[in-house]
Amino acid sequence: MKGPTVKTDHYEELSKGDGEALYSYKGLPILATGGTHEYAANTIAGLLPAGASILELGAGSGALSLRLAEAGFEVTAVDYVAANYQARHEKIDFHALDLNGDFLADQEASYDAVVAVEIIEHLENPRHLVRQAFRLLRPGGTLLVTTPNINNPASLATFIWTGRFALFLPRHYEKDGHINPVPWFVMEDALKEAGFENISVSSFKSGVRSIKGLLGFVVQCLGWRNKGPKGQKLAALATRPPALSASGVPRPRA
Secondary structure, eight states, rough: OOOOOOOOOHHHHHHSSSOSSSSSEETEEOSTTTTTTHHHHHHHHHSSOOEEEEEEOOOOHHHHHHHHTTTEHHHHHHHHOGGGOOOTTTEEEEEOOTTTTTOTTTOOTTTEEEEEEEEEEEHHHHHHHHHHHHHHHHEEEEEEHHHHHSSSHHHHHHHHHHOOOOTTTTIIIIIIIOOOOOOOOHHHHHHHHOOOEEEEEEEESSSSSTTHHHHHHHHHHHHHTSSSSSSSSSEEEOOOOOBBBBSBBOOOOO
């Protein structure tokens, strides 16, 4: 029986120097659109003190892991394509793992934050990733997930025109490995079902200016009751509930 669908040709090409990323950080390719890593790093830095332990899932070349380590965090990086990982820093520990299965079984409740930037759309089961993140977080720990937002106007216009969402066209399936679009309401439901609290599903990077002409105008008019996030990138933040003491009072985070 065949295993999970994991499409990595593009990332293996990058590891061999046969491809090129549009953005980089200190020479490390960034496998995400501009501003995504900055958003993630700034969000985490605004929530956690230096020295906090962070697990980055789908680390790619290690560009975001390096940013976080340089900010003073203790980082564990995970990616499927080990040859693509290039970051070298004393505060980063790397593991080559398939996120479609159970992973890091010996590290339950070990991290203050789990960061999954532009990886959930590469996996077969988004709910599984959310459950794994919950298991790996310490009580009171934070999960940050970003993924292409199929609810942004440009994506909806693309769907009307082609029957597929933006960034989920055939070329994105074959080259980029985007196999699973995750709508904002699925993300929200998955976080609730896994047991998270303080759930926020929002977006960043405006998607309005990228749609043009009559189709874009029609999409905006038809979607006036659509209250979902409209930016190009979906961003979910959630917290694992704090552990309770014997008196029922939340214990402070370790």
